[in-house]
Amino acid sequence: MAVQTFSRDYSLSGGHSDAVELDGDRIEQRMEETWWRPKLTRQQMREIMQRRDGPAFLHFGLWFLVLAGSGYLAFLSWGTWWAIPAFLIYGTIYTSSDAAWHECGHGTPFKTHWLNEALYHFNSFLTLREAIMWRWSHSRHHTHTYIVGRDPEIQVTRPADLLKILMDFFYLRSGPPEVWRVIRNAAGRPSDHVRDFMPERELPKMYLSSRIYVAILLAVAAWSIAIGSFLPMMFVLLPRFYGGWLHQLLGLTQHAGLGEDTYDHRENTRTVFINPVFAFLYMNMQYHIEHHSMPMTPFHALPKLHAAVKDQMPPAYTSLWQCYKEMIPALIKQATGQPDYVIPRPIPKDPETEDAEVASAPEAAGEWIEVCPVEDIEEEDVIRIDHGSRTFAVYRLKDDRFYATDGLCTHEFAYLADGLVIDGVIECPLHNGRFDVATGRALRAPACDHLETYPVERRGNTLYLRIE
Numbered sequence: 001m002a003v004q005t006f007s008r009d010y011s012l013s014g015g016h017s018d019a020v021e022l023d024g025d026r027i028e029q030r031m032e033e034t035w036w037r038p039k040l041t042r043q044q045m046r047e048i049m050q051r052r053d054g055p056a057f058l059h060f061g062l063w064f065l066v067l068a069g070s071g072y073l074a075f076l077s078w079g080t081w082w083a084i085p086a087f088l089i090y091g092t093i094y095t096s097s098d099a100a101w102h103e104c105g106h107g108t109p110f111k112t113h114w115l116n117e118a119l120y121h122f123n124s125f126l127t128l129r130e131a132i133m134w135r136w137s138h139s140r141h142h143t144h145t146y147i148v149g150r151d152p153e154i155q156v157t158r159p160a161d162l163l164k165i166l167m168d169f170f171y172l173r174s175g176p177p178e179v180w181r182v183i184r185n186a187a188g189r190p191s192d193h194v195r196d197f198m199p200e201r202e203l204p205k206m207y208l209s210s211r212i213y214v215a216i217l218l219a220v221a222a223w224s225i226a227i228g229s230f231l232p233m234m235f236v237l238l239p240r241f242y243g244g245w246l247h248q249l250l251g252l253t254q255h256a257g258l259g260e261d262t263y264d265h266r267e268n269t270r271t272v273f274i275n276p277v278f279a280f281l282y283m284n285m286q287y288h289i290e291h292h293s294m295p296m297t298p299f300h301a302l303p304k305l306h307a308a309v310k311d312q313m314p315p316a317y318t319s320l321w322q323c324y325k326e327m328i329p330a331l332i333k334q335a336t337g338q339p340d341y342v343i344p345r346p347i348p349k350d351p352e353t354e355d356a357e358v359a360s361a362p363e364a365a366g367e368w369i370e371v372c373p374v375e376d377i378e379e380e381d382v383i384r385i386d387h388g389s390r391t392f393a394v395y396r397l398k399d400d401r402f403y404a405t406d407g408l409c410t411h412e413f414a415y416l417a418d419g420l421v422i423d424g425v426i427e428c429p430l431h432n433g434r435f436d437v438a439t440g441r442a443l444r445a446p447a448c449d450h451l452e453t454y455p456v457e458r459r460g461n462t463l464y465l466r467i468e
């Protein structure tokens with residue numbers, strides 16, 4: 001078979017020569033035009049996105065228990081042959097910190113915000129993903145999933161590099177560059193790739209965080225040298241390598257072999273059923289189409305989301321085996337004769353449902369515009385109001401307190417009315433940025449710029465909004 005000539009520029013800073021050409025305006029236009037979203041009622045979405053601390057306490061309590069238990073057994077086995085299986089188990093659990101990094105980065109496991117943040121930083125260190133940089137990288141991944149030249153997290157590029165894929169079962173190809181990236185960032189010399197998605201104002205935070213990582217890793221290395229034993233490094237840093245197999249096994253199922261340059265996650269992402277032990281360690285990320293379609297969904301609600309939208313998705317793979325049976329030949333094709341090959345996925349026809357209602361306020365007579373009857377907004381909820389070319393979000397909090405802000409997130413292009421109101425805070429549906437509803441203040445990256453706020457007045461049973 002003749003090998004096809006095929007090359008794609010996956011770099012972010014390389015000019016995107018064969019990428020979908022997307023400049024700022026067209027990104028917005030294209031996202032608005034083509035992002036596929038599951039059809040759910042607002043009520044269903046609110047129920048699914050709802051945050052609770054309980055399931056996360058249970059999950060992380062058990063996770064820390066098995067991590068500590070396996071670590072203790074590994075410690076006891078040091079110097080015997082039992083150390084091999086013991087450290088393999090410890091390293092596998094340690095590396096599942098990647099799933100916790102991911103979930104806490106989205107800010108969804110706990111309702112209590114600081115718990116998500118604390119565990120995000122802890123797990124970022126364990127999984128060797130420097131917390132500040134990876135937050136921005138992952139935001140970009142969600143905006144432009146598998147868009148060549150835009151997504152910094154394309155795991156399998158084409159033509160596929162099979163050796164890299166195999167080596168990364170022990171993090172041997174991606175790990176050393178990742179460590180080097182932390183060192184570069186600690187030295188205040190990020191690459192052009194990193195600069196492409198990191199805002200300038202976040203760089204000092206990234207430098208500081210990277211320096212802390214380097215300091216801890218050097219301390220562990222110095223400890224190992226001082227006692228003449230690898231043991232300390234077997235517990236910190238090295239587990240990410242020798243325990244990386246499960247992370248790679250599950251991570252490849254997310255997107256490998258599937259489409260690129262599409263804004264329909266059903267074409268570039270998979271959902272795969274896995275056993276309960278893996279699902280626990282993976283924090284339900286096997287529901288990956290669902291996660292990309294609604295990143296605000298907490299890990300424990302993903303099965304519920306799947307049940308609600310499965311008829312709108314390609315069929316889930318029933319097992320890892322079924323998934324790999326299709327993926328391995330596809331990756332071999334991509335690596336050898338057919339680098340342009342992608343696995344086609346059957347996309348069901350969307351059900352005929354009404355799109356979510358968007359209130360359209362009449363043209364203003366003066367500064368105040370009529371919004372809607374009070375009962376059109378549930379308590380602790382938000383609706384979108386379009387007025388001419390502008391869009392607003394009008395909120396109803398507990399005790400009939402009403403507020404209004406700009407309707408679009410200040411980070412990228414997302415309607416805040418598709419997000420979730422939690423205790424007076426609106427969480428953006430795209431990257432989980434947060435804003436105080438009453439003041440418009442940005443509370444959580446990647447949302448950094450504040451929202452404009454607008455007065456809302458209740459007159460009888462009707463709400464009015466004053467546009468300035």
Ligand code: FES
Pocket residue numbers: 139409410411412413414428429430431432433434445446447
């Ligand atoms: S669009 Fe990124 S946080 Fe809102």
